[in-house]
Amino acid sequence: SQQGEEDPQALSIQEGENATMNCSYKTSINNLQWYRQNSGRGLVHLILIRSNEREKHSGRLRVTLDTSKKSSSLLITASRAADTASYFCATEIVYNTDKLIFGTGTRLQVFP
């Protein structure tokens, strides 16, 4: 099974609403990262949260990390149609900073 699994797999909301995506993982991590992918494009890094951090903000993005539950959430506030994309969490596991393990992704559709 995946080290990182996002839920929901798909999410449809109206502009102005908040979108919340969750990520669960299985092994101890150094950090957890969130990426965005527009259809047919490469991934773009959004935010990195370290294992000793509990919450991080960047613009309209808020990420939380609960290492006791091995889970993270990404909140996008006041969503826009341009936020339509797939969102992936990725974990850097302890003792290996050389690679990330990506989750299965959440497809977000924001309707105008």
Added chain:
Amino acid sequence: SQTIHQWPATLVQPVGSPLSLECTVEGTSNPNLYWYRQAAGRGLQLLFYSVGIGQISSEVPQNLSASRPQDRQFILSSKKLLLSDSGFYLCAWKPAGGSYEQYFGPGTRLTVT
């Protein structure tokens, strides 16, 4: 600033033909380099990564191979493509020796017919 290039952008190849995808990075030295494959509507599968010239780690045993002939060049190859090799191939890099984000190229859409 750093830039990552991948080519070609799209490729249609018959089953049994060879494959060579190239990735180059500009503006940095000694990066970690990565090849991922993404099936339609799915997550990313790490195929290979490299922490230096000639150093390749394989994550998934399969029909593909990777090489790093130069510091900032990463090549994905196959001698004979299978239908199951179809997908979206992404190259990425990150600075070596620490916990950093990865930077992705634009990807290559491969269709094996």
